[in-house]
Amino acid sequence: MARRSTSGPDQAPVESIIIDTDVSTEMRGSFLEYAYSVIYSRALPDARDGLKPVHRRILFQMAEMGLRPDRGHVKSARVVGEVMGKLHPHGDGAIYDALVRMAQAFSLRLPLVDGHGNFGSLDDGPAAPRYTEARLAPAALVMTADLNEDVVDFVPNYDSQLTQPEVLPSALPNLLVNGASGIAVGMATNMPPHNLVEVVAAARHLIAHPDADLEALMRFVPGPDLPGGGKIVGLEGIREAYAGGRGSFRTRATARVENLTPRKKGIVVTELPYQVGPERVIEKIKDAVQAKKLQGISAVNDLTDRTNGLRLVIEVKNAFNPEAVLAQLYKLTPLEESFGINNVALVEGQPRTLGLRELLVVYVEHRLTVVRRRCEFRLAKHRDRAHLVEGLLIAIADIDEVIAVIRTSDDAESARARLMAVFDLSEAQAEYILELRLRRLTKFSRIDLEAERDELAREIESLEAILADEGLLRELVSDELARVATEHGTPRRTVLLEASGATATAQPGQARSRAGRGAEVPLEVADTPCRVLLSATGLLVRTADDAEPTRTGTRSAHDALHANVRATARGEVGAVTSRGRMLRLSVIEVPALPPTDAAPSLSGGVPVSEVLMLEAGERVVGLAGLDASSAPLALGTRTGQVKRVSADYPRRDSWDVISLKDDDEVVGASAAADEDEVVFLSSEAQLLHFPAALVRPQGRGAGGMAGIKLAEGATVISFTVVPASRAEDAVVVTVSGSSTALPGTAPGSAKVTPFALYPGKGRATGGVRAHRFVRGEDSLVLATVGPDPVRAVGSAGQAVELPELDERRDGSGRLLDAPVAGLG
Incomplete structure (x- = not known):
């Protein structure tokens, strides 16, 4: 509708046009444009490199500025200014917040920015950008590698004056390793971090087996690996998320009961759930105590420092059971939090909810494309250079004639044309010869050029072979991922627990004291017979009765049995460590299995480090009864020593059971009667066994x-005791590999052989060969001898299938599907 209007008698009429638009149509169109902008340009990460646009622009601009790890830090404000001025005109606050998160080790499993200064904590924000400095972390170089080789598409920046990468090459699976979080319009993403070594192993398996299903991939990636460690309780939600992209799990702090003083116990927290800070925990504890929801706590002290890391000490009143108080803390405070997984990421510009397999497929396809484009770029460069080198060799062979042609030419154009005609050169070759410096005309230059020509020919042949063979391309991508895992991988920090175990209720107990002891266990806990079990991955659990674990009773889907000892619920057992110490372990501190559980799950146990005070690098190698009527304890050391100790132990919390040399450690310990067989297995695959009666019992101080x-x-590498009653059905399991491989990266090969095939030898002899190494193998990495069946498990307790029984005593093994972390 058009209207004519005037603003005054002396002014010309002004004509205006008013367009009628339906408000619902306008709102719908504007909202969709806004939603698309938020989803695509701000809130959701790309499934290929795992980055939002702001993070991608920060890393790219820092790489352009040359802020490498081997150079000095620069002010964060300078980085923010460069990014905002050239690539991301959305405000310095958003850019600095993204920069800070990429530098926080408690936010990312593998930080991409190396920050210098106060970059904040879980309870406090960072300093202003003018006070902090930054540069790229080593992992960021892997993200931005090969950008100058046309591996990804570049798009214009906001004002079309510069270009920026549409996606980074990302030689590491950043989205799974570091996770992501963001809120878009009508959708959100929340992805937990994972372990780089595990994700790379799954990606390499998918490259080798494109049809691999989710179960096969979860053997490599059993669950998230959070930056702060802690524990994940309940894996069902993780399986749902890996299957459909959505699920949830509970994260729990790592806490243990310690003697703060001779008569007072406390709960020491050393790891907190993901994104939970100590100040928040302290505040919640105080609120719960004041509201009388939480009883039994007398004080909370934060002793965290840079040297020892997180240490939150919760003092427990003497009349309360610390284990019951800890259960209430898990229930009422952020010591246990829920994490909701929502794997929403951009795939070809569209938001999609992805499971584990889909995430790996997108990433692997991205890396295949990047490496293919890199090979094509390098092939073209090498061909161009080889073409010029051939021209130079022609010119040097007839240099006098070349000089004569150039000197008799009127100008550069005619010289170029005559060179092309006389020597049958291309225009590029002729132009390159015209620009040739005189110092390149020596005989040594000719030798260098011929060597360069041969080297270029070899590289061109290699690149052509890779581009022509999909298998070679996949192998190259797999090898590059393996190098990234070797250079940047770290061990798993988060413990995965299938079930939470028995829970207790915080309630006052009768205050009975004993010299040197803390609060007594509540009377409701009966002193019934039980067995304490130690799993192959270092978890402790106790059974509801003292029945001998059977073949079906311990064969669960998670973990394997390493040792077991008979005890009572309120009694004590001994834990033998690699340092030759025996630690007194209170059975009540070990989680109990439900009485009706017909198939015990070792995953319901607690890590030994939470109930025993172990030194750095010390580990538990066996369990022993403290009863004087028990059979002598047999120990084997790394250097080949053997010892039997009579069960006559002092009333102390810890004591030595063997005198070790500085370079020695205990590799195995178990009770051994005279008629039992002690078995050694060495790294060179030699097996020796002889009767325990050949080792006379010695005192605790003997070596x-x-x-x-x-x-x-x-x-x-293995010392075991085979009871005389189980020798007939015992088997020998050996796992071979390379001594130079990164632990947990190479599956290795395994062999299962009847123990009866190996003849006994005398003590202090070399034994017989138990495993033949093949190409690429030089040592045994794991071995054990025990009743059939022996189980193999991965680092998270997941089962790894072993080969069938092999009657060859010194044969080679069969390649495993996944790395083995323990046998039991």
Whole structure:
């Protein structure tokens, strides 16, 4: 509708046009444009490199500024200014917040920015950008590598004056490793971090087996690996998220009961759930105590420092059971939090909810495209250079004639044309010869050019082979991922628990004291017979009765049995460590299995480090009864020593059971009667067994006697005791590999052989060969001898299938599907 209007008698009429638009149509169109902008340009990460646009622009601009890890830091304000001025005109606050998160080790499993200064904590924000400095972290170089080789498409920046990468090459699976979070319009993403070594292993398996299903991939990626460690309780929600992209799990702090003083116990928290800070926990505890919801706590002290890390000490009143108080803390405070997984990411510009397999497929396809484009770029560059080198060799061979042609030419154009005609050169070759410096005309230059020509020919042939063979391309991508895992991978920090175990209720107990002891266990806990079990991954659990674990009773889907000892619920057992110490362990501190559980799950246990005070690098190698009527304890060391100790132990919390040399450690410990067989297995695959009666019992301070004769450089990797009653059905399991491989990256090969095939030898002899190494193998990495069936498990307790029984005593093994972390 058009209207004519005037603003005054002396002014010309002004004509205006008013367009009628339906408000619902306008709102719908504007809202969709806004939603698309938020989803695509701000809130959701790309499934290929796992980055939102702001993070991608920060890393790209820092790479353009040359802020490498081997150079000095620069002010964060400078980085923010460069990014905002050239690529991201959305405000310095948003840019700095994104920069800070990429530098926080408690936010990312593998930080991409190396920050210098106060970059904040879980309870406090960072300093202003003018006070902090930053540069790229080593992992960021992997993200931005090969950008100058046309591996990704570049798009214009906001004002079309510069260009920026549409996606980064991302030689590491950043989205799974570091996770992501963001709120878009009508959708959100929330992805937990994972372990780089595990994700790379799954990606390499998918490259080798494109049809691999989710179960096969979860053998490599059993669950998230959070930056702060802690525990994940309940894996069903993780399986749902890996299958459909959505699920949830509970994260729990790592806490243990300690003696703060001779008569007072406390709960020491060393790891908190993801994104939970100590100040928040303290505040919630105080609120719950004041509201009388939480009882039994006398004080809370935050002793965290940079040297020892997180240490939150919760003092427990003497009349209360610390385990029951801890259960209430898990229930009422952020010591246990829920994490909701929502794997929403952009795939070809569209938001999609992705499971684990889909995330890996998108990433692998991205890397295949990047490496293919890189090979094509390098092939073209090498061909161009080879073409110019051929021209130079022609010119040097007839240099006098070349100079004559150039000197007799009127100008550069005619010289170029005559060179092309006389020597049958291309225009590019002729132009390159015209620009040739005189110092390139020596005989040594000719030799260098011929060597360069041959090298270019070899590289061109290699690149053409890769581009022509999809298998070679996949192998190259897999090898590059393996190098990234080797250079940047770290061990798993988060413990995965299938079930939470028994829970207790915080309630006052009768205050009974004993010299040197803390609060007594509540009377409701009966002193019934039970067994304490130690799993192959270091978890402790106790059974509801003292029945011998059977073949079906311990064969669960998670973890394997390493040792077991008979005890009572309120009694004590001994834990033998690699340092030759025996630690007194209170059975009540070990989680109990439900009485009706017919198939015990070792995943319901607690890590030994939470109930025992172990030194750095010390580990538990066996369990023993403290009853004087028990059979002597047999120990084997890494250097081949053997010892038997009579069960006559002092009333102390810890004591030595063997005197070790500085370079030695205990590799195995178990009760051994005279008629039992003690078995050594060395890294060079030698097996020796002989009757325990050949080892006379010694005092605790003795260093033992020679057990097996080792070759130079060899060590004992397994020491076990085979009871006389189980010798007939015992098997020998050996896992071989390379001594130079990163632990947990190479599956290795395994062999299962009847124990009866190996003849017994005398003590201090070399034994017989138990495993033949094949190409790429030089040592045994794991071995054990025990009743059939022996189980193999991965680092998270997941089962790894072993080969069928092999009657060849010294045969080679069969390649495993996944790395093995323990046998039991």
